[in-house]
Structure formats: structure tokens, C-alpha cells
Amino acid sequence: MLKQILDRLRDSNEPVNLADLSRELGVARSALDGMLMQLVRQGKLREVLQAPGEDCGHCSGCASGHGSPIEVKAYEVIT
Amino acid sequence: MDKKITVALAGNPNTGKTTIFNALTGARQHVGNWPGVTVEKREGNREHKGAAIHVVDLPGVYSLTAYSLDELIARRFILEEKPDLVANIIDASNLERNLYLTTQLLEMGIPVVLVLNMMDMARSRGLQIDPEKLSTLLGVPVVPCIASRGEGIDAVMDTIVSVAAEHKPGVSLNYGREVEHAISTIEELLQNRPLPHKATPRWTAIKLLEDDEDMIEGHDEIAQDAAISEARMKSLAHLSNVYGDEAETVIADARYGFISGLMKDAVRKPATQRVSMSDRIDRVVLNRWLGIPIFLAVLYGLFQLAFTVSIPFMDWIDAGFGWLAERAIGVEGWFGALLRDGIIGGLGSVLVFVPVIFLLYIALSILEDCGYMARAAFVMDRLMHKIGLHGRSFVPMMLGFGCNVPAIMATRTIENPKDRLVTILVNPLMSCGARLPVYALLAGAFFTAHQGLVVFSMYAIGIVLAILLAWIFRKRLVRGESGHFVMELPPYRMPTIKGVALHTWERGRSFLVRAGTIIFSIVIVIWALDYSGALEPIGRVIAPIFAPTGFGQWQSAVTLVFGILAKEVVVGTFGTLLGTGEAGIGAALGSQLGWTPLIAYAFMVMTLIYVPCMATIAVTRRETGSWKWTFFMIGYTLVLGWILATLIFQIGRLFGG
Numbered sequence: 261m262l263k264q265i266l267d268r269l270r271d272s273n274e275p276v277n278l279a280d281l282s283r284e285l286g287v288a289r290s291a292l293d294g295m296l297m298q299l300v301r302q303g304k305l306r307e308v309l310q311a312p313g314e315d316c317g318h319c320s321g322c323a324s325g326h327g328s329p330i331e332v333k334a335y336e337v338i339t
Numbered sequence: 340m341d342k343k344i345t346v347a348l349a350g351n352p353n354t355g356k357t358t359i360f361n362a363l364t365g366a367r368q369h370v371g372n373w374p375g376v377t378v379e380k381r382e383g384n385r386e387h388k389g390a391a392i393h394v395v396d397l398p399g400v401y402s403l404t405a406y407s408l409d410e411l412i413a414r415r416f417i418l419e420e421k422p423d424l425v426a427n428i429i430d431a432s433n434l435e436r437n438l439y440l441t442t443q444l445l446e447m448g449i450p451v452v453l454v455l456n457m458m459d460m461a462r463s464r465g466l467q468i469d470p471e472k473l474s475t476l477l478g479v480p481v482v483p484c485i486a487s488r489g490e491g492i493d494a495v496m497d498t499i500v501s502v503a504a505e506h507k508p509g510v511s512l513n514y515g516r517e518v519e520h521a522i523s524t525i526e527e528l529l530q531n532r533p534l535p536h537k538a539t540p541r542w543t544a545i546k547l548l549e550d551d552e553d554m555i556e557g558h559d560e561i562a563q564d565a566a567i568s569e570a571r572m573k574s575l576a577h578l579s580n581v582y583g584d585e586a587e588t589v590i591a592d593a594r595y596g597f598i599s600g601l602m603k604d605a606v607r608k609p610a611t612q613r614v615s616m617s618d619r620i621d622r623v624v625l626n627r628w629l630g631i632p633i634f635l636a637v638l639y640g641l642f643q644l645a646f647t648v649s650i651p652f653m654d655w656i657d658a659g660f661g662w663l664a665e666r667a668i669g670v671e672g673w674f675g676a677l678l679r680d681g682i683i684g685g686l687g688s689v690l691v692f693v694p695v696i697f698l699l700y701i702a703l704s705i706l707e708d709c710g711y712m713a714r715a716a717f718v719m720d721r722l723m724h725k726i727g728l729h730g731r732s733f734v735p736m737m738l739g740f741g742c743n744v745p746a747i748m749a750t751r752t753i754e755n756p757k758d759r760l761v762t763i764l765v766n767p768l769m770s771c772g773a774r775l776p777v778y779a780l781l782a783g784a785f786f787t788a789h790q791g792l793v794v795f796s797m798y799a800i801g802i803v804l805a806i807l808l809a810w811i812f813r814k815r816l817v818r819g820e821s822g823h824f825v826m827e828l829p830p831y832r833m834p835t836i837k838g839v840a841l842h843t844w845e846r847g848r849s850f851l852v853r854a855g856t857i858i859f860s861i862v863i864v865i866w867a868l869d870y871s872g873a874l875e876p877i878g879r880v881i882a883p884i885f886a887p888t889g890f891g892q893w894q895s896a897v898t899l900v901f902g903i904l905a906k907e908v909v910v911g912t913f914g915t916l917l918g919t920g921e922a923g924i925g926a927a928l929g930s931q932l933g934w935t936p937l938i939a940y941a942f943m944v945m946t947l948i949y950v951p952c953m954a955t956i957a958v959t960r961r962e963t964g965s966w967k968w969t970f971f972m973i974g975y976t977l978v979l980g981w982i983l984a985t986l987i988f989q990i991g992r993l994f995g996g
Contacts, residue, residue, distance in 0.1 A: 261595045262588050263832060286618055291435035291598075294401055298591055301406045 261287065262295055266304060266337065275308045275334035296335055305335045342390040344503040345420070349413060349444060350428030351437050352399035355456040358486040359428055360396045363496070387496045390503070395422065401436075403443040405553035417447055418536035423503040424450040426495065431461035431468060431483070435602055442594040445477065445509045448539050452498050453481040459488075465609030472605040478509035511541075514593040516738070516745075517581050521548055521574035528567050535561060547571050548578075549587045581842070583835050600717070617831050621714065630718035637706070637715070638798060643791035645698040646779070652694035660687035673870065680918045681866030686859055688914035688924060689907050692776035693854075697847045699775065703740060704842035708834035712737060723806065732762040736805055739769030740798070741846045743955040747962055757817040761809050763962055764972050767951035768805040770798050772850060773906035777946045780910050784925020785939040793940070797947050804948070804979070853905060861904050862911045865897075869916060888945065888981065889938035889988035894931075903950050937991040941984040949980030 264285060269276055278296070282289045299305040348363075350356045364383025381396040397416060398409035405411055417425060425444055429437040434455075444451050453473070455461075461468060474481040480498045484491025513519060525544035534543050535558040543561070546554040548571065554561065561567060578586045602608075603621075624633050660683055667678040706712050719733040738746035743766050750762045770778075778797050782790035868874040878893030881900065885891045894916045902909040910924070917927040928934040934942075950973050951959075960969045 261599070262592045263582075263584060266584075266588075267832075286616070288433075288435050290433040294436040294439055295591075295595065297401065299588075301404070302585075302587060304588075 261285070262299060265292075265295060265299065269305065269335060269337045272336075275336040277334040281335070300335070304338060306338050307333050308336055342500075342503070343393065344390050344424075344499065345393045345395065345422040346499050346503070347395045347397050347417060347420075347422040347425045348428060349397045349417070349425050349440065350399060351401050351430065351433075351440060354399070354428045354430040354433075354437065355486045356396065356399060356428045359426075359454065359456060359484075359492070359495070360394060362486055362489060362492045363392075364394050385496070388500050390500050392496070392499060395420075400440065402440055403447075404549075405551045411553060414447075415536055417444070417449060418538050418542075421537070422449070423506065424452060424499065426452045426454055426499060428454045428456055431455040431458050432464050432466065434461070434466070434468065434606060435598060438598045438601065439594060441477070442512055442597055445479075446512060446545060447542055448508045448511075450502050450506055451477075451479045451509050452495070452502050453477065453479055454491075454495055455481060455483045456486050458483045458491075459485050467607040469605045473601070476510070476601055476604060478507075512594065512597055514590055517578060518548070518586070518589060518593065521578060521586070524570050524574060525567060528564075528570055529561070545590065548574060549590055550575075550585070581838050583838065596713075617710075620831055624711070624714050625717060630714075631722065634715045634718055635799065637711070639791070639795045641699065641702045641706070642795045642798070645695050645702060646782075646791045646794065649694040649698050653691050656691050656693065657687075660691070663687070676870060677863070677866055680869075680915050681863055682859075684917075684919055685862035685866060685911040685915040686854065688780070688919075689776055689854055689858055689862075689911045692779050692910070693847075693851070695779050696772055696775055696850055697843060700741070700772070700843045700846045701839060704839045704846075705834050707842065708832075708838050710831045723809075732758060732809065735762055736766060736769050736802075739766050739771060741772055742849065743767050743769065743771050743951060744958045747955065747958045750962065757813075760963060760968065761812045761817055763959055764812060764968065764975075765805040765809045767955055767972065767976060768801045768808065768948060770801045770947055771906070772846065773853075773952065774946055776907055776910045778943055780913075780924060781928075781939040781943055784928065785934070785936040793943075797943055800944065801947055808975075808979075850907070853907065857905050858907050858911055861901060861908050862915055865901055865908075865912050866915050874916075885981075885984075887989065888941050888984040890932075890934070890942045890945070890984075892932045895942065899945065899949065902946065903952065905952050905954075906946065909946060937988060941988040941991070944987055945980045945984040947980070948983060949977050951976065 265281065268281065268284065278289055278293060281287075281296075282292050285292065287295075296305060300307060348356055348360055360381065360383065364385050383394045383396075385392045385394065395416065397413040400407070400410045400413050403410050403414040403417075416422075427441050427444055429441070441451070441453065455468065455470060455473075458468070468483070470481040470483050480502060482491060482494050482498050484495060486492065514522065522541060522544045525547055526540045529540035529543055534540065535554065538546075543554065547561070547567070575586050578589055582589045623629060626633075664679060664683045664687075667675060667683060669675075670678055703712075706715075716733050716737055723733055732750075735746045735750045746769065747763050747766050750759045750766070774797075775794070778794045779790070782793040786793045865874065868877075874897055875893055877900075878897040881896040882891050882893045885896055885899070890896075894913070897916065898909050898912040901912050913924050913928070917924055917931060919927050928939070950956075956969060956973065959972055960966060963969060
């Protein structure tokens with residue numbers, strides 16, 4: 261699964277947020293969050309902040325931490 | 340107080356760990372610091388059923404890597420203080436994520452109790468968790484609870500007391516052939532030496548492969564040991580070549596694969612949840628009714644493809660040996676005979692099959708690397724469980740398609756000794772690559788239009804017999820409870836050319852090495868014995884035993900005897916004894932020995948089943964540690980092969996075959 265995540269992010273020209281990744285890969289957000297954290301720690305991904313799209317699911321990836329989705333966490337590959 | 344139990348509470352942040360700690364210890368808490376760091380350490384005591392329970396609340400962590408201080412504290416406490424058990428507090432509504440820490444706790448080889456907290460929230464999200472199934476698959480007790488309401492706390496206490504008394508660790512994760520090989524290589528070097536944090540050699544080996552900073556930088560005596568360092572670097576380079584990624588990622592991926600298998604087996608998710616492409620494919624290939632037919636169809640397609648594509652390549656090699664044979668006609672005396680009948684006839688007839696073997700290995704590597712082989716094992720696992728066998732048995736059995744020697748060694752991953760013994764005993768029935776030249780030769784000569792189907796039937800007979808005999812052995816010879824396990828299901832992915840090439844070469848290389856060494860030597864010995872006239876009398880003594888099978892000629896008998904040294908030798912021996920190359924063997928078997936398609940088929944079945952090769956016999960002795968079971972394997976395969984070959988020939992004759 262980690263390899264799939266990396267491949268998906270490598271194919272993308274822009275950061276991809278947790279909600280979109282979860283939807284595309286069919287993995288529960290909380291589980292995916294753990295995998296992304298692992299890759300960030302390994303130095304393969306970095307977190308960036310992104311303005312939420314229309315279908316932001318108010319997920320735990322919300323960077324504001326106050327329950328109102330001002331910006332969401334997205335991920336991109338460190339090259 | 341009779342017993343003193345130390346239990347460590349471990350879990351992700353926000354799993355209700357503090358609530359459980361408070362429920363377990365009441366007001367009897369002590370707050371201090373972890374040695375060397377100013378991070379709060381909470382401890383408490385409780386008495387339960389005559390036991391004094393000391394509870395230590397570890398920092399909330401997602402994993403046990405060396406990336407953060409909290410994680411280092413948690414894992415050092417578990418390794419160095421060696422609590423009697425770890426109570427792993429899980430947020431049941433986020434099970435998939437929480438189980439990652441569980442896999443790492445299991446790796447440490449310490450007894451674990453899984454506390455499924457927040458079961459009410461899991462239910463409200465539509466998750467149906469089967470705690471019993473989860474417990475069986477993880478090999479640890481699982482206790483559901485709702486700590487906020489105090490529900491299940493007594494059950495947690497009861498389980499802590501009973502687990503501390505048993506002191507039994509849970510299952511050991513299997514990381515797949517390549518990683519397991521790397522782990523065991525380093526593990527062997529770590530045996531009998533003091534390890535950092537009093538860890539086990541396996542855990543230390545995994546950490547070294549994960550490039551764990553604490554292990555690499557903090558313990559020079561281990562990381563800078565020349566032999567360990569060399570083995571580690573070599574393994575890391577190999578894994579990177581095979582998987583196209585770092586070992587750390589591959590190992591983490593294997594843990595997620597394990598969790599994915601666990602979730603499929605023990606948890607039902609709400610139907611509305613979005614499914615991935617892997618899930619969609621799995622719905623078909625893992626289907627209760629379609630799974631096995633699809634597996635058989637894939638195997639059949641694989642053989643058809645390998646045989647169809649390899650024909651022109653085989654023709655080229657055959658033409659090459661034909662050209663050499665023409666040049667050798669002029670060479671007179673014993674050396675000429677050695678060149679023509681020994682080297683060109685014997686070795687040449689084996690080497691002709693290199694293309695089909697490599698194509699088969701390419702196809703097997705693609706299936707393995709894309710993730711299908713794990714599914715095939717999952718499907719067979721279900722079938723094997725139904726007849727009372729250990730599911731993990733089928734993984735080494737599948738490896739037997741390549742070579743039975745590493746396949747038997749792979750049974751080390753089976754913890755139950757009885758399951759392991761049965762898996763070793765039936766492994767030679769899985770048709771290895773060395774037997775393929777025999778099938779290819781005879782199917783090509785006697786079943787030209789259906790050679791793929793005939794070869795496929797050999798593999799199918801092998802699988803059916805292996806399952807049937809495993810069942811009989813388990814019921815009659817090695818009785819006892821069978822273990823459970825989780826089949827790791829990695830996501831499907833596109834195989835890399837490099838990975839497939841490496842896997843194919845690893846398997847195919849041994850065939851070429853054997854052809855150039857063992858097979859070459861044996862073929863020369865056979866030629867020398869034949870040339871001196873010593874072979875025929877020996878063959879004539881043995882041949883009557885095989886008369887009921889249809890292949891009671893002295894040449895066939897000699898061929899089977901030498902085939903015990905290495906199965907490829909069967910083809911080479913025919914080439915030498917019949918004085919012809921691969922292209923002529925089929926015709927010579929018909930004209931010189933009177934073989935029919937029926938006899939050829941009976942001979943193929945005999946080759947599939949009878950006595951495994953010397954290397955397999957040796958590894959069986961080593962892995963079982965018993966001559967009794969080694970001779971049992973030799974004996975039953977010989978008798979079974981003879982009986983089936985006889986039945987095929989005799990019944991076939993009744994139908995005019």
C-alpha cells in the first residue's frame with residue numbers, strides 16, 4: 261500500500277489531500293493517515309497545507325485543529 | 340499475595356488508554372519521570388484474583404520506530420524491563436490504523452492482550468468486529484470493552500491474570516520470502532551474542548534492515564561488526580533491487596498487508612464504504628466459488644503460454660546441438676561416443692528445455708510480484724482450513740513449484756510442529772522445475788496437440804495428492820490441533836521488469852548451475868557405465884518391479900534410479916541410453932522401448948511422485964531432524980508413485996490405451 265501511495269503521489273503534479281487519496285485508494289482515512297505519517301517520517305513525503313475543495317469531509321487531517329476546515333493537509337513526494 | 344504481574348499499557352493516542360488506566364488502578368497512581376527524560380510516567384497497582392498487578396502506562400504511540408522519543412521510551416521499556424505482558428489498547432472504530440502498533444508488539448515476542456476499546460463507536464460506524472476470529476488469527480486474547488462505561492474492565496483484568504500465567508507470545512509475522520531470507524541471514528549472525536536492549540535476534544535483524552537509527556548509531560558493536568554489516572548491506576541492496584524500494588518501506592508494507600488480510604477475515608465494514616481496485620479484483624479472484632477455478636485456469640494458461648512461446652527457442656537450441664552432433668560424427672573411439680551419446684545426447688537433451696523453464700519462471704514471477712500468488716494461497720488456505728489443515732502450509736507448497744529445497748526450508752514460518760512436519764512430508768508432491776523437462780519431453784513426443792493440458796494435469800495431480808495426503812497424515816499420523824494464521828494480502832501492483840528478471844534469474848540460475856555441474860557429471864557417469872556394459876545388468880534386475888506400470892524396460896528402470904540424484908537427469912539418461920538428442924528421444928522411446936501415450940503418461944506420474952531428489956532428501960533430514968520421517972517420505976512417495984502409475988497403465992489398457 262505504501263508503494264501505491266508513493267506511485268499515486270509521484271504521478272501527480274500537485275499535492276493530493278487525504279480525502280482524495282482515501283477515496284482513490286479505497287483505504288479508510290485513519291489507516292491512510294498512519295501510512296502517510298510513516299512516509300513523512302521516512303522523508304519520502306512532505307505535508308503541505310491546501311485550501312479545502314468542495315467535498316472536504318472535515319476529516320482528521322484538518323490542519324486548523326478547531327473543527328473548521330480552513331486548510332487541509334495534503335501530501336507531495338520529496339524529490 | 341501469590342503472584343506479581345507487571346503489565347504495560349500500550350496504544351495509539353486517543354484510544355482511551357488513560358480511561359482504562361484509571362479504571363484498572365483506581366486512585367492508586369504514582370506519577371514520575373521516565374529515566375533520563377522529563378516525560379511523565381504513570382504507574383499504578385491493583386489486586387485481582389490473588390495477583391498483585393503493577394500497571395505501567397506507556398506514552399501513546401502510533402508505532403515503535405526510533406523516529407520519536409515517545410516511541411523509543413515505549414519500546415525500550417518493553418524490551419529492557421520485560422513486563423509480563425502488554426495490554427494493547429485499541430480504538431475499535433479505527434482498528435486498521437491501530438493494528439499497526441499491534442504488529443510491532445507481536446514482533447517483540449512478548450505476550451499481548453488486545454483490548455478493543457470504544458466498541459460502541461465501532462458499532463455505530465457499522466463495523467462488525469469478530470473478536471474471537473481476531474484472537475485466533477493474532478494468537479493473542481482479544482477483549483472487547485467500553486472503558487468510558489466501565490464495561491469489560493473485569494474481563495480485561497481476568498485476561499491479564501490468565502495471560503501472565505501462560506506467558507505465551509502471539510503469532511510471528513511473515514514478511515515474504517525475500518525479506519524473511521534477509522532476516523534469517525542476519526539473525527544467524529546475531530545468535531549467541533549480547534543484543535542491545537536484551538532484544539531477540541529476529542527483532543534486532545528486522546530493525547537493522549529497517550535502518551533503525553537507534554540500532555545503527557547507538558550500538559556500534561552490532562552495526563559495525565564486519566560480518567553483520569556486510570550481510571545487512573547486501574540484503575538491503577538485494578531488497579531494493581527486487582522491490583524497487585527501501586527495505587523499511589517493504590517491511591512496513593508487509594505489515595499493512597498483514598493488517599489488510601486480518602481486516603478481510605475478522606471485520607465486516609459497512610457496504611457503503613468505497614472499495615479500491617484491489618478490493619474489486621479480490622471480489623472475483625477470492626470469490627468462494629470462483630477462486631479455485633480461477634487459480635486452476637491461471638495455472639493452465641501459464642503452461643499453455645510457456646509451451647507455445649518456447650517452441651521456436653527450443654528448436655534453435657536443438658538445431659544447435661544437432662549441428663554439434665554432426666561435427667562429432669567424425670570423432671572416433673570412446674571420446675567420440677562420449678561426445679555424441681554422453682555430452683550432446685545427455686546434456687543437450689536437458690539444456691533444450693531451458694526456454695520453457697525460464698518462461699515458466701517469468702510467468703510465476705509476474706504472478707508473484709503482481710500480488711496474485713498471495714491470493715492463490717488465500718483461496719487454497721480456505722480450502723485447507725475446511726479439511727483441518729494449517730493455511731500457511733500452502734505458501735511453502737506453492738514455492739515447491741520452483742524447487743522443493745527452499746520450499747521445505749520455508750516451512751520454518753509454520754509455528755505448529757505437527758503442521759510443519761506434514762507440510763514437509765507432502766512438499767515433494769508439488770512439481771518442481773526439475774521435473775518439467777521430463778513432462779515437456781514426453782508431452783511433446785506423445786501428446787503433441789495437448790501438451791499444455793497434459794503438463795497442467797501433472798501439476799494438478801500433485802496439488803490434489805498433496806492436499807489429500809496432508810489430510811490423511813494429519814488425521815492418522817500426526818494428530819493434534821491445527822494453527823490459524825492471517826494471509827497477507829498486498830495490494831495488486833504492476834510488476835517491475837527488474838523484479839521479475841531477478842526472481843526469474845534466481846530460480847533459473849540453479850537449473851543452469853545444476854546442468855553444468857551435477858547433471859553433467861551424472862550423465863558422464865551414466866555414459867561410462869553404459870559404455871562399459873555395466874548398466875544393463877543392473878537395469879535388468881530392477882526392471883521387473885516396474886513391469887505392471889508399463890515401463891518395465893531396463894533403460895526406464897535405470898533412468899528412474901538415476902533420477903533420484905536429480906530429476907533433470909531422467910531426460911539426460913534417456914538421451915544417453917537411447918543414443919539420441921532431445922528431438923529423437925520420443926521416437927526412440929516408441930520404436931526401441933515400445934512406449935505408447937499411456938505408458939508415457941504413467942511414467943510422468945511416476946516421475947512426479949516417486950522419491951524426491953537427493954537435495955530434497957537432505958533438507959528433509961535437516962529440517963525434520965529425523966531419519967524416521969525422511970525414510971517415511973522416501974517410502975510413501977515410491978509406493979504411491981508405483982501404485983498410481985500401475986493403476987493408470989492397467990485401467991488405461993482396459994479402455995484400449
